[in-house]
Amino acid sequence: MTSSLIALETFVGFRWLPADYWDLSIPVYLYLAVVAGGAYLAGASAWFRRTLGGGGGRLEPELIRWGFLIAVVSAAGAGLAVMSHLAVVYRALLFPIYLTNFSSWITIGTWILVILSVIATLCLVLALFGEDAADAGDGDGRSLWPRAVVAKVGVLPTVDRLVDRVRPPTGALVALHAVGVLFAVATIYTGFELAIVETVPLWNEPVIVPALFLTSGVAAGVGLTLAVTLLFEREIGRLAGGYAVAVGVLSGVSLLIAGIGWGEVAAGGMAATASYSALTEGTLAIGVLVVALGLAVALVVGVVLGAAAALGRLPEPVERVGGPLLIGSFGLLTVSGLVMRILFLLAAEQHPVVVVA
Amino acid sequence: MSEQWMFYFDPNRCIGCHACSIACNQRHDRDADEDDWRTVTHLERGEYPDFQELPVSMSCMHCHDAPCEQVCPPDAIVKREEDGLVTVNRDRCIGCHYCAWACPYGAPTYDDEGLMSKCNMCLGEGPGSGHGKPPKQKPEDGGLKPSCVDNCVGEAIKAGPVSEVMAEASETAARRFENGAYNSRVIVEPMDEDSAAGMDDVADASIDANDEGAAAVPAGGSDADGGASDWLNG
Amino acid sequence: MGERRGGGPDLSRRSLLKTTGAAVGLAGLSGCVDLIEGDADRDLGRLAEAETAFGNCWMCHHACGQQLQVNDGTIVDISGVDGHPRGSAGPGTEGTLCPKGLGEMEKAHDPDRITRPYVRKDGELQEVDWDEAFAYTADKLRDLAETHGPETFLDAASWTTTDLHEVVWRDLYGTPERIGRGRHVCFGGAHLSGNLMGVGADMRFVDYQNSEYIIAWGRNIFESFAGQWEPKGVLEALDNGATLVVIDPRHTPTAQKADHWLPIEPRTDGALALAMAHVIIEEGLHDEEFIQEWTHGFDTYEEAVADKTPEWAAEITGIDAELIREIAIGFAEAAPAAGIALWTGVGQYAESQKASQNVFALNGLVGNIDRPGGLRLWQGPPFSDPFEVRDIDLPNNAADETPALRKYDEYADQPYRHTTGIGHNIVPEMVENGHIRGIYTHYDNPINDGNSEAWMNALDEMDLVITVDAYWSELTRRADVVFPEAIQLEKDTLIDYAPAWSAYHDRRWMTASEAAVEPLGDSKPGFQILRGIAEEMGWGEYIPWESEAEYNEDMLANVEYSFEEIAEQNYVILEEFGYEAWRENGFGTPTNAFQFDLDEMDAYVRSLEEVEEMEGVELETGPQWLPPGTLGELPDEEYPLHFYDTRSVFFAFGADQPLSQQRSQYAARHGLQSADYEGNYLTINPADADPRGIETGDMVTVESADGAGELMAYVSERTPPGFLTAEFGFGEGVPHEEGFNTMMLHTEGVDPLSSQPDRHIPIEVHANGGDGA
Structure with a gap:
């Protein structure tokens, strides 16, 4: 491919656009939004398991709280990241008034992110406070630390009472969490934000890019939730194993999609080829390795370790290193998800604006 | 009058002097260190003495399908019904730069405040001017001639309602435009066959990015004898 | 190829400089209050x-x-x-x-302009009012006249909108020393040939719109022109179906538009011209009637070209013999509606007088002179002499003075003294000898035109430097009086x-x-400045016009x-x-004919004989092929590259380099950013750049036997291997000093026949290492 690019350069004059309209805050934003979605899914799935499946394990409450907490923090981070790049922040804050173009993915995405943040916050508050939590019926895990903070302020009983007073009936809660799941999956919009940009062939893949962004981001969100939860858990139980398998599978799917996309880019036109060579030569190639490694390790560790744990067949020596191994590989997965989006930005080549044969 | 206005460019008459860029900057009081609304690019190819350098002057093309307008979240970019000009309401712009990615011509620029500004075909003077202005008038009706058009040494740049610009274009250029060359966003004259001394492989300019990139790759990718004359006809 | 950003994105991109995170976001939030006012849409x-x-x-x-x-x-x-x-x-x-x-x-x-007069007091330039500036100037002028004589003062005014300086300095002050542009620094060789042969300085322009065949000989009409009428005229001619031939070692925008671009070996124009004449005569395409009745020396010419076949010229010029034949025939067949536009390209090397003579001879050969579509002899409007209109009896105080060049033996080795009163390059020596002690400059900047180091020292040496200018530069900072015009x-x-x-x-x-x-x-108009000086000198009676407009009015007495x-x-x-x-x-001319042979031009013949003796070469009065190096320098082992300075469409003589829009577009024209570097670029072919590890954007050092300096490299195929160029008018000497004044590479080289500094200089170049920006 590189040689054909050189051939092109020899016989073609063209002008590239200065494709650096976005800074690093954008990949951070695009990433954290889906991580929030993934973390929310982790929390919500545990919630459903506990509420509907009658799961009374001690891991579920931890997963619920860590998941919603990470979702809230990630969504907030995404919001701050995107706003840091805007010229007129107040207009973004007044998005119901200003962002009127609903055919723009930024408008759609803003609503998705805001609604997800609100639902995740609600879910988090409901999971943290109230009688159940006070009774430590949900366990006494580290995920309860915000309670300690509120207790320091001295309003914990008030908050608990208040939360219980407004706590909706189970049916409504199910609906709330279900809607949340929809919006968590809707963070796939981050992929569409790029995928509709026709001038950048690296991005302009209406299936591959959104799918990749969703699977890799959700993998990272779930993986991060599990990793944080396991930080405070000695053993990897069946449930944790199940989640690990999910993360591994999602990572594997991401790897598969990225591989398909890689082929598309390599076989693309002039700008795609330029993106390809940017990704294969120089500094960015290291990033590509990091991404591939992150996804591959998460796949192997998640599926192998996770399946063993889920089936309860984790050999003891492995169990001792299993936690750190999972935490480490999912940490790497989290990093590689961000690197992947940075690569998407840095390797973005717009079609040359002028081509002379 | 609701006819779309558009630009026309004739690379054969462009001498690459950049007067258009400077005239534009001065008309709109744009500092030299800001990005230009109208740029001139010098495309080089070949090895001395089989060398060519083609100047191409470009700005916002006020596309009929305005990709920038479609992606602008706050609807700050307006594709005007009355004259087809694409203007910016900088009182709505949030500075997200999405339009820059969408634009195939690199037209949007951003000032120190981060707000977008670009060519308004001299509907007004200065960044953001032109938005909400009455329809563009022809010079004979008292409208302001776009500064780049007015100051083009070789009369290589023209602007006007589509039918008039088409009437002024060569038959080939007009036909190619009608057939969708450059996505029918701008009329560009084909390169003269006899220009560029001794160059048999006639240059052909395509001011276009939205053609599938693959179209820009010569068949087989091994056009090593320079016979790349007709692989991109816009 | 185009402006590829070097193998895709790298990590130095602007995007990476901006950090992300909450801090930035919060800063943005706190700043939002200022932005709520929506006035961004205001029309100017x-x-x-x-x-x-x-x-x-x-x-x-x-x-x-x-x-x-x-x-x-x-x-x-x-x-x-x-x-x-x-x-x-x-x-x-x-x-x-x-x-x-x-x-x-x-x-x-432009806020950078000089807007107050300055005079040198206690060694420092100090801001003064106009009265004091005039009084100071008059004192100094009187001192100079009394101590050394007014003949030691050099009028170097250029680009004035009034001719009053000649009256003030020559007629009233009484100095015979006057240096101008065309002959002395711009295109001396061609200027001299044009004048000697009988077409004056009109050989630069063709009657474009009527022409069927235009040869831009060493001219880049689309980038460097004497008014917009030139590129427009050529475009119109092309529309009319005219053939455009460009003879230039460099690929230029003019070459791009040409029907034939002849990428000639530098300084071999003379050979090409002789071969074309050979073909034209061989084909019987010459204008016998015109030659018979209106030319002198055709026999000499015919003899000179008899053996100058296209094959002979092809060896020398690198242009295919068949192409030479084609161009010669095309030109002659189109004649008289065929013209040659020639300016600095064949006017700035040591052999350029002969080379341009060979080219101009083609005009006489095909009889295109002052015929539609050919070489037009232009006629200006009938201006009146305002002094005559007002009946002012101007003295001619310089009438009895001889310019130092001819007066003193020290300059006996300057052959051009027979045809001109001064040479740009010799002035520093004259200053050293005490023959020139003062100077009046007007925008013109001698530091850019050759022997630059010596000129700077000479300006330091002079007793009185009066300059009229708009910007601070090495010249104005060295002045004793600075008048802001x-x-x-x-x-x-x-x-x-x-x-x-x-x-x-x-x-x-x-x-x-x-x-x-x-x-x-x-600031004041130049007319008022000269009038102010004159009044203070007691010459007020001779300049009764209150303003330039009044003076102009008297120039129009006949209109x-x-x-x-x-x-x-x-x-x-x-x-x-x-x-x-x-x-x-x-x-x-003395023969009243167009002269192929300059044997009747006595002063020229004397120059020629002196050059023969000095250089040990045989020179003819008629057209003659002088290989490069006969009088000028050739690249050698130490300085293997050939340097020549060029003009861009953005700048004129350095006078407008401070303007930001031009600098920005000049950088953009090279696909670079003026924010990084605002100097001139050294254009170098990859064949020379690659072995030296030079890439576009690198700072490089250019070195000749006489000087060195730094500028940014621009690697491009538009210039041939071995031939490097940079735009004139940058660096030391001009108001915006970034970049390199390439005439700092120059000291002694001149065309001994015309005095034109030889701007073709052997150099070596090496990368400075590190990033230029």
Whole structure:
């Protein structure tokens, strides 16, 4: 491919656009939004398991709280990241008034992110406070630390009472969490934000890019939730194993999609080829390795370790290193998800604006 | 009058002097260190003495399908019904730069405040001017001639309602435009066959990015004898 | 290839500089209050209220008409004047301005301009008022005259909008020393040949619109022109089906548009011209009637070209023999509607007098002189001498003075002294010898034109340096008196600098304008400056005109228009003048014919004999092939590369380099950013750049036997291997000093026949290491 690019350069004059309209805050934003979605899914799935499946394990409450907490923090981070790049922040804050173009993915995405943040916050508050939590019926895990903070302020009983007073009936809660799941999956919009940009062939893949962004981001969100939860858990139980398998599978799917996309880019036109060579030569190639490694390790560790744990067949020596191994590989997965989006930005080549044969 | 206005460019008459860029900057009081609304690019190819350098002057093309307008979240970019000009309401712009990615011509620029500004075909003077202005008038009706058009040494740049610009274009250029060359966003004259001394492989300019990139790759990718004359006809 | 950003994104990109995170986001939030006011959409609305005014562009002094919009004392828009003789393609066509001309708007309000007079007191330049500046100047002038004589003062004024300086310095002060541009620094070799042969300095321009065959010989008409009428005229000729041939070692925008680009070996123009003559005579395509009746020395010419076959020339010029034959025949067949435009390209090397003589001879051979479509002999308007109109009995105080060049034995080794009174390169020596002790400059900057180091020392040495300028530079900082001049847009100007060549090929014309805006700060028109000096010197009676406008009025005594009437419409077209003026006037040579052979030019013959003796070469009075190196320098092992300076469309003589728009576009033209570097670029072929590890954007050092300097490299195939160029007018000596004054590479090389500094210099170049930006 590189040689054909050189051939092109020899016989073609063209002008590239200065494709650096976005800074690093954008990949951070695009990433954290889906991580929030993934973390929310982790929390919500545990919630459903506990509420509907009658799961009374001690891991579920931890997963619920860590998941919603990470979702809230990630969504907030995404919001701050995107706003840091805007010229007129107040207009973004007044998005119901200003962002009127609903055919723009930024408008759609803003609503998705805001609604997800609100639902995740609600879910988090409901999971943290109230009688159940006070009774430590949900366990006494580290995920309860915000309670300690509120207790320091001295309003914990008030908050608990208040939360219980407004706590909706189970049916409504199910609906709330279900809607949340929809919006968590809707963070796939981050992929569409790029995928509709026709001038950048690296991005302009209406299936591959959104799918990749969703699977890799959700993998990272779930993986991060599990990793944080396991930080405070000695053993990897069946449930944790199940989640690990999910993360591994999602990572594997991401790897598969990225591989398909890689082929598309390599076989693309002039700008795609330029993106390809940017990704294969120089500094960015290291990033590509990091991404591939992150996804591959998460796949192997998640599926192998996770399946063993889920089936309860984790050999003891492995169990001792299993936690750190999972935490480490999912940490790497989290990093590689961000690197992947940075690569998407840095390797973005717009079609040359002028081509002379 | 609701006819779309558009630009026309004739690379054969462009001498690459950049007067258009400077005239534009001065008309709109744009500092030299800001990005230009109208740029001139010098495309080089070949090895001395089989060398060519083609100047191409470009700005916002006020596309009929305005990709920038479609992606602008706050609807700050307006594709005007009355004259087809694409203007910016900088009182709505949030500075997200999405339009820059969408634009195939690199037209949007951003000032120190981060707000977008670009060519308004001299509907007004200065960044953001032109938005909400009455329809563009022809010079004979008292409208302001776009500064780049007015100051083009070789009369290589023209602007006007589509039918008039088409009437002024060569038959080939007009036909190619009608057939969708450059996505029918701008009329560009084909390169003269006899220009560029001794160059048999006639240059052909395509001011276009939205053609599938693959179209820009010569068949087989091994056009090593320079016979790349007709692989991109816009 | 184009402006590929070097193998895709790298990590130094702007995008990576901006950090992300909450801190930035919060900072953004806190700043939002200021932004709530929505006034970003305001239209400047500067044009609606503006009034129209005119100018005649003086950025390169070729006077294209300028139409201005002036809003409350500020110029808010500038463009060309339709139908202007210099700024359009002729009647009914649109007038435009080039980047330089557009830039005069910025210059009018440029805060960097000098706006107060300065004089040197206690070794320092100090701001003074005009009265004091005039009194100081007069004192110094009187001192100089008394101590050393007025003949030690050099009038080096250029680009003035008034000819008053000649009256003040020559007639009143009484100095015979005068140095100008064309002969002395611009295109000396060709200037001399044109004058000796009988076509004057008109050989630069073709009667483009009527031409069927245009040869731009070492000329880049689309980037470097004497008014917009030139590129427009050539474009029109191309539209009319004319053939354009460009002879130039460099690929230029003109070459790009040409039917034939002849990438000639540098400095071999003379050989090509002789071979073309050989073909034309061989094919019997010469104009026998014209040769018979109107030329001198054809036999010599015929003999000189007898063995100069295209095959012979092909070896020397690198141009295919068949192509030479084709061009020669095409040119001769189109004649007389065929013309050669030749300017600095064949005027700035040591052998350029002979080379240009060979080229000009082609005009006589095909009989295209002052015939439609050929080499036009232009005629200007019938200006009156205001001194005669007012009946002022001007003294001629320089009448008995001989220029030092001819007066003193020290200059006996300067062969050109027979045909001119001074040489640019010799002035520093004259200063050393005490023969020149003072100078008056006007925008012209000698530091850019050769022997630059010596010139700077000479300026330091001189007792009195009076300069009229708009910017601080190595010249103005060295001056004893700095007069800030109003620019053309700030004064009432009747263009009397050669209002001849134009898009109106058979009409005389005039162009004028009244001040569009007030002079910036305390600056004054040059006329007032000279008048102020004269009054202080006690010559007030000779200059009774209160203003340049009044003086201009008297220049128009013979014309039916008043100054105001012309200024109101910017230009007027006067009576017709016919072709073939030589039928009535002859060629103004001793033989009254167009001279192939210069054997009748006694002064020239004396120069020739001295050069023969000095250089040990045999020289002919007729056309002759002088290989490069005969009189000039050749690249050698130490300095293997050939350097030559060029012009860009953005700058004129360094006078407008401070303007930001031009600098920015100049960088953009190279696909680079002026924010990183605003100097000139060394254009170098990859074949020379690669082995030296040089890439576009690298800072490099250029070195000749005589000097060295740094500038940024621009690697491109537009220049041949071994041949490097850089734009003239940067670095030391000009107002915006970034970049390199390439004439710092030069000391002694001249064309001994014309005195033209040889701007072709052997060099070596190496990368400085590190990033240029």
